[in-house]
Amino acid sequence: MTNIITRRISVPLLSNQSWSSMNYVAHKNVQFSVIGAASKIGSNLSLLLKQNQKVRHLKLYDEDTRINGVGIELTHVPGGPFITAYDSDKLGAAIQFSDIIVMVSRTPRKPGTTREQMLSSNTSVILQLCKALANNNPEAFLAISTNPINSIIPFASAMLHKYHCYNPYKMFGITHIDTARSRAFAGDALNVNPRDLEVPVIGGHSDKTIVPLFSNLTPSYYQVDACQADMLTRLVRKAGTEVLINKQGTESATLAMAWSIHEFVDGLINAICGSEVVLNCYTANPHYGTKFFSGPTNIGCYGIKQTCGNFKMSAYESYMLNNAISAINCDVAIGEEYVRYIEGPVKR
């Protein structure tokens, strides 16, 4: 694996102190595109968005023409946003004028594989989206849940940089499932309502790089001891694989994933509508010595206002973070390097 990293593509870095004093622009009734909307994640997410009062127009795209059936069915749910479905070669129209584009395609992993091994299966669909974004809507917020997040976001960022439309303030890798799981598991362990809990999760989105900070659990009168923290961390890191194995390889996490993507994008919608929000996501962030990093991120209507900075950590968490940093650096380099394999010189 090590030989791959011979030449790196540099993309501009975000400072974690940036954009702190931008004014709000009230901007309601968001237009939203879901790419990969015929899948279980995509259609469940679309159903949740159909009930989101802040969305005016929901555009559904999938390469699979069954997306038209999903679109028709959603029009039978009374009220909510106007629905349009797009298939095959209509990706450009599907993303044009949208404030937020969420990418949930393409290949999920099978038992026995790691997320890292998904890169070659999933770059082509990201490449298509980057081209369409450059040509049709470079100003949109772009949120991607396609695995492997740790490498796909650097790959997409380098691609958009090549197309002269990379905006690090508006590019998000969706890692919200890790906070959802951390809250759910901590709630069970403490026998409290998980919806009342917040757990920052930093690092990346893979077994070696998810670092939940149970020492920072809030409200702070709830505490987990060292033994519980170790057990919960292992559970969160293995949660995706556990779902995969118990669904007997037929699919990865889809329902909790649709729910958690909706909780995440609802926060992005609130940001676009003028609120300042803090959301867990994987973005450009050099603070920990990696180009990209996941953690609680402050977002406003123009995008990221401040990426996550320092946390007080237990010795156990610091140890895991150190290991995660070297793994993230490797994943980022592989993602950036993949641009050269897939594209060669820029063609538009």
Ligand SMILES: NC(=O)c1ccc[n+]([C@@H]2O[C@H](COP(=O)([O-])OP(=O)(O)OC[C@H]3O[C@@H](n4cnc5c(N)ncnc54)[C@H](O)[C@@H]3O)[C@@H](O)[C@H]2O)c1
């Ligand atoms: N970030 C996370 O926490 C997280 C969680 C779960 C799944 N995932 C990832 O999400 C991705 C999709 O997983 P899934 O279970 O929904 O897969 P799936 O196979 O159920 O669905 C994939 C969808 O992508 C569509 N698709 C394929 N090629 C396309 C193209 N060129 N353009 C548009 N759509 C296209 C397919 O038609 C299908 O509807 C995988 O990479 C998976 O690992 C990420």
Ligand SMILES: O=C(O)C[C@H](O)C(=O)O
């Ligand atoms: O584990 C997977 O492959 C899907 C996803 O990343 C998850 O965490 O459930």
